[in-house]
Amino acid sequence: MLKIFFLSFLFTYEIYVVKKNDVPSYILEKKINQKDLKARILNFFSLLNLTKNINIGDTFVFTDTLIIYKKDIFKTYYFYKKENYWNLAMPFYFLVRNKRVIKGKIENSLYFSMLSSGESPKLVSNFAEILEWDIDFFTESHKGDSWFCYLEKVYLVNINNETIPYDYGNIFAVRYYGRVGNFYGFYYKGYFYDFNGQSLKRGFLRSPLRYSYISSHFSFARFHPILKIVRPHLGIDYVAPKGTPVAAVGDGYISYLGYKGGYGNLIEIIHPNGYKTRYGHLSRFGKNIKKGKKVKQGEIIGYVGQTGLATGPHLHFEIIKDGRHINPLKIKTARYKVLTKEEIQEFQIVRDSLLKILQ
Numbered sequence: 001m002l003k004i005f006f007l008s009f010l011f012t013y014e015i016y017v018v019k020k021n022d023v024p025s026y027i028l029e030k031k032i033n034q035k036d037l038k039a040r041i042l043n044f045f046s047l048l049n050l051t052k053n054i055n056i057g058d059t060f061v062f063t064d065t066l067i068i069y070k071k072d073i074f075k076t077y078y079f080y081k082k083e084n085y086w087n088l089a090m091p092f093y094f095l096v097r098n099k100r101v102i103k104g105k106i107e108n109s110l111y112f113s114m115l116s117s118g119e120s121p122k123l124v125s126n127f128a129e130i131l132e133w134d135i136d137f138f139t140e141s142h143k144g145d146s147w148f149c150y151l152e153k154v155y156l157v158n159i160n161n162e163t164i165p166y167d168y169g170n171i172f173a174v175r176y177y178g179r180v181g182n183f184y185g186f187y188y189k190g191y192f193y194d195f196n197g198q199s200l201k202r203g204f205l206r207s208p209l210r211y212s213y214i215s216s217h218f219s220f221a222r223f224h225p226i227l228k229i230v231r232p233h234l235g236i237d238y239v240a241p242k243g244t245p246v247a248a249v250g251d252g253y254i255s256y257l258g259y260k261g262g263y264g265n266l267i268e269i270i271h272p273n274g275y276k277t278r279y280g281h282l283s284r285f286g287k288n289i290k291k292g293k294k295v296k297q298g299e300i301i302g303y304v305g306q307t308g309l310a311t312g313p314h315l316h317f318e319i320i321k322d323g324r325h326i327n328p329l330k331i332k333t334a335r336y337k338v339l340t341k342e343e344i345q346e347f348q349i350v351r352d353s354l355l356k357i358l359q
């Protein structure tokens with residue numbers, strides 16, 4: 001127990017830090033003499049559903065006219081005495097949304113660039129997901145490329161004006177500029193569109209290894225050196241660590257799942273419009289992934305391995321159209337949304353207002 005004296009006010013308070021097996025009634029018993037006050041505070045605790053929900057390390061502050069229960073950075077409860085009556089107040093942190101442009105250059109990877117700008121892996125995921133039909137951030141991102149993001153940042157602000165970054169809000173526009181090209185994404189009516197008003201979302205993802213998925217679920221330290229692609233034959237080999245999740249590049253259904261010669265563990269998916277995709281050398285198949293099952297674009301169907309004829313862990317990926325192999329890096333599948341003439345005009349106004357920001 002601590003007893004601290006404010007020099008200027010000579011006003012005393014006590015801090016109590018919750019220990020193992022503490023319950024509110026026990027703590028209040030030790031700190032409060034008045035029976036009815038104790039009952040009143042306990043009543044607040046039960047109203048707030050906190051009676052069995054206090055944790056080691058939570059803090060109580062007791063004064064004659066104010067009792068503070070600080071649960072965590074987001075939740076602090078004030079029980080205060082006003083005109084001889086105890087009340088509850090919780091308006092400690094409130095949310096503030098700020099529109100901001102953030103940008104950076106790639107030194108090593110998009111992930112590290114965003115993190116070194118003070119952003120979180122969540123932004124890496126959100127950003128990569130917007131552009132994942134056009135850019136494979138594992139293999140097509142290079143040193144010196146730049147990224148821009150115009151978005152809403154959500155902060156928690158308290159009465160002392162202390163600000164804590166809390167979350168990301170809406171993203172209004174993104175741009176990625178580098179060796180791979182100059183790609184924009186402008187948010188309009190629920191979707192992202194490129195410079196010309198074509199929806200970014202397409203029939204097939206750029207790569208079956210989703211950057212957004214990996215950046216949010218794994219420590220990136222384990223993914224060095226950066227994945228490489230090799231093209232020795234009818235498909236692409238993505239060199240990636242064993243266990244890297246493999247996603248279906250488009251909607252479809254599983255037409256083959258099992259061991260097949262040099263492919264090792266193989267999944268084949270049939271998509272609309274005569275397309276088929278194959279994913280070979282898998283170490284294992286995804287949860288509940290079976291032959292005949294419908295899969296969604298981006299869904300995890302298996303994990304990178306080196307089964308079959310493979311000298312090291314990698315994903316063997318093929319796209320077949322009407323029975324012929326095609327180059328996955330050249331494919332441009334259909335756009336998901338098409339804007340009407342009127343919408344295009346409206347979109348252009350939105351785009352032009354955002355364009356200047358992304359420089």
Ligand SMILES: [Zn+2]
Binds near residue numbers: 233235236237315316
């Ligand atoms: Zn291969």
